[in-house]
Amino acid sequence: MEEIGAGDGNKVIALDAETFGHHFKDGIYFFESLISDIYDRGFETATISQAYDNADCKNITQINESTWSSTDNCVYPLWENPVNEVNTALWNLYREVHVEFIKRYPQETESDQNTSTVPIWKDTYKPGSILSILKLEQSDQFWWSTGVNIMSKVNFSKYMVSSVLDYYRQVIDSLDGNETLLNQLENIEKLLDGSLS
Numbered sequence: 001m002e003e004i005g006a007g008d009g010n011k012v013i014a015l016d017a018e019t020f021g022h023h024f025k026d027g028i029y030f031f032e033s034l035i036s037d038i039y040d041r042g043f044e045t046a047t048i049s050q051a052y053d054n055a056d057c058k059n060i061t062q063i064n065e066s067t068w069s070s071t072d073n074c075v076y077p078l079w080e081n082p083v084n085e086v087n088t089a090l091w092n093l094y095r096e097v098h099v100e101f102i103k104r105y106p107q108e109t110e111s112d113q114n115t116s117t118v119p120i121w122k123d124t125y126k127p128g129s130i131l132s133i134l135k136l137e138q139s140d141q142f143w144w145s146t147g148v149n150i151m152s153k154v155n156f157s158k159y160m161v162s163s164v165l166d167y168y169r170q171v172i173d174s175l176d177g178n179e180t181l182l183n184q185l186e187n188i189e190k191l192l193d194g195s196l197s
Contacts, residue, residue: 001037001038001041004038004043005041005043010051010055012051013034014068015068019031024151067079076142077148078143078146078148078150078155079139079142079143079146080142080146081145081146081147081148084145084146084147085191086145086147086156086161086188086191086192087142087145087146087147089184089187089188089191090141090142090145090161090164090188091142092184093168093181093184093185093188094136094141096180096181096184097133097136097168097171097172097175097181098133098136100175100178100181101133101171101175104175132167132170132171132174133171135164135167135170136164136167136168136171138164140160140164141160141161141164143155143160144156144157144160144161145157145160145161158192161188161192162189162192165185165188165189168181168185169185172185
């Protein structure tokens with residue numbers, strides 16, 4: 001609340017709906033407390049439409065990559081933790097699976113080949129392979145493998161990481177069981193066996 005109240009001008013508070021219940025059983029109470037604190041401090045709220053209607057518009061020349069948790073030093077502090085072996089291994093596997101997938105299904109333009117994700121709008125993929133790669137396009141695998149402390153809880157779930165490994169196995173199978181990728185996958189499984197959940 002101190003940060004929200006600091007400085008002049010309007011503020012935007014953006015949180016995932018799951019913050020208020022999906023992974024946090026007391027989330028609805030947190031939501032009520034947040035709203036109460038806002039009004040108790042004399043602030044007013046507005047819908048996005050109301051804020052937009054009353055805003056001065058200006059051209060934006062650049063948008064910096066960021067998340068709600070970004071700091072000056074780190075864009076993804078809650079999704080990328082270089083000191084956590086499981087998280088680092090997942091990022092490496094993610095990148096290498098995408099590189100191999102794009103090699104297997106080369107695209108028409110050079111710009112497509114330089115992307116870090118798979119251009120899913122193309123229809124040149126083996127049946128079923130596109131669904132497998134799409135299942136990897138989610139951030140939960142990184143969120144639940146960082147091991148950082150959030151609200152006095154360690155952000156690590158062996159179950160969430162294990163479940164995404166099944167998706168990796170499907171994609172690797174569609175790449176004819178690439179042995180290097182399979183070894184990386186098995187290494188993550190071994191790391192998980194030694195990790196606390």
